[in-house]
Amino acid sequence: MGQLTTGEREFASVILLVLMILGIAMAAAGRFDPMGVHGGMVFLYSGALLWWILTSFFGKEPDASRFSSYYDDPIKVGVALTLFWAVFGMFIGVWAAAQLAWPSLNFDTAWSSFGRIRPAHTTGVIFGFGGNALIATSFHVVQRTSRARLADQLSPWFVIFGYNLFCLIAVSGYFMGVTQSKEYAEAEWYADIWLVIVWIAYFVLFVRTLARRKEPHIYVANWYYLAFILVVAILHIVNNLAVPVSLGNAKSYTVWSGVQDAMVQWWYGHNAVAFFLTAGFLGMLYYYLPIRAQRPIFSYRLSILSFWGITFFYMWAGSHHLHYTALPLWVQNLGMTFSVMLLVPSWASAGNALLTLNGAWHRVRDDATLRFIMMAAFFYGLSTFEGSFMAIRPVNSLSHYTDWTVGHVHAGALGWVAMITFGSFYTLVPSIWKRERMYSSALVEVHFWLAVIGTLIYVFAMWNSGIIQGLMWRTYSPDNTLVYSFVDSLLAMYPYYIARAFGGLLFLIGAIVASFNIWMTVRTVPVAVQASSDAPLPSGIYGATTSPAE
Amino acid sequence: MDFDHETMLELSKVWGLLYLILFSVGVVVYTFWPSNRARFDRAQTEIFDKDDTPWR
């Protein structure tokens, strides 16, 4: 914040004052409703930020030398918030997993029941952890690849703090029972409106920064980030069109009805997977992988082709979530076909990443950070293959409603999303804090193995339990009655649920190790003087080894 | 004209298909257009430049 100009400080104070007034209004209008609590939270949150601004309000103006460096302060805050949400969201995940094995762990209280902590987990990890990671890295990548400083200094802060206010309102709402009952879009109408405002600011900032670029061509990673920002805005607005009961009530009703509602929801839901959990993280992959491996991407043209393939195929795949429903058959077929076609650009991306590493396997062996990135590409290939397979209707008749879906989700979420994030962070952190290396490369190694073993345990447990579940539900006796009751199948799940909770616990410990390592890097590692020793040597580019581009 | 299920059908089965095919052709042409080669090659390697400051 220290670099804000007087004008920016004034503008920030005005925004925060308006927010505080809005908070009071919400608290007053919603005083008989959970919305009132949220009003109070908005008031306190913006009040605390205003206090922070005011303490340096009359500080001296930053000098013009700031324009000769990148604006990394918001990224640093974004990194810290990402790690906070990672630990929080995964802790809730482990808790939810433990509840499925031992249901009494809800302690018989409403707020901690499975139905409430489950959305707290998904929102915490997807939006809190994933979203903050995407915002932070997008600010880094767009500046470095455009060779331009962020377009202004206030809007990055607005985006980061505004976005986290959304996450906070969403997650705290679930504990109080506030929900729209749309998966991954549970937050109620006022939080949704706020997210639209924040997201538009994000879009404008990103495009303005791109417009200031000194490179003629926009590097492909930015295309993915831009697709993520733009499409998430569209999805979010369309799926959340709703009419609140009253301005003082948290409850709202969607404008969609019946099967259209289902289709809009899963058009949203699947593209949330595509543009939140895939496109944005592919942006990370296309920057941090070449940087860390010190090799240019195997084929730039392939990355362009797969970009358009992914963006345009994904849009039509959502109906595979609605096989065997009231949705017209041809729409189901459409979704199924596009899901199978999606395998092509998805594997093109995964293959492009792995082929980039081809010839640098010794680095992969020595550098756990690069191994994170490689594993992420591997799991990306795995989960997209699995997804295309599950989208085929007869296969889906076995997998739907079972833990197989949950296994698929976490092969993507832990193996792809989380691993690419940690790999990127171990590259990003020494770079923006200008440290010569991470505090401990041994701890990176420990984290890597915790993450890999945790993911494997999780995914194999769910594959097993999912297929057993699916088969038990469709086993008929010779006289055409079901052989197993639902409770029979539930009992069969017990060992797998314990295994999943354990695998998840390992993954959570890994995230805590990462947070500690990053904290110690910032606190204790000396500022780098010359080339960083933690980063691999740049032989691939400037040295003797040839690479495909040369 | 009524905007009903039949309209949607026609939209997606005829125009949707055509639009996606034309679009893919466009993307392939753009990707392999000879004069784009230089910018792609440059983009591919330029990210490694080492000084960590914006260009003015």
Ligand code: HEM
């Ligand atoms: C510490 C590791 C984690 C554990 C123990 C865990 C546990 C769980 C559990 C128990 C569920 C509910 C499954 C059910 O209803 O049967 C769940 C759902 C989910 N989790 Fe996780 N999780 C973890 C990490 C993550 C991460 C990092 C992400 C995303 C980046 C994620 C995304 C999701 C999603 C999207 C769902 C909903 C799945 C569906 O509806 O099919 N999880 N998780």
Ligand code: HEM
């Ligand atoms: C080619 C790519 C992919 C295809 C075709 C695909 C397909 C599918 C299918 C068919 C389902 C099951 C739907 C159901 O039975 O209800 C599913 C669920 C899911 N997939 Fe994928 N998947 C792909 C990649 C990914 C990736 C990379 C992730 C990243 C994390 C992911 C996250 C999810 C989530 C969160 C769900 C659960 C949705 C729910 O709550 O029910 N998918 N996917």
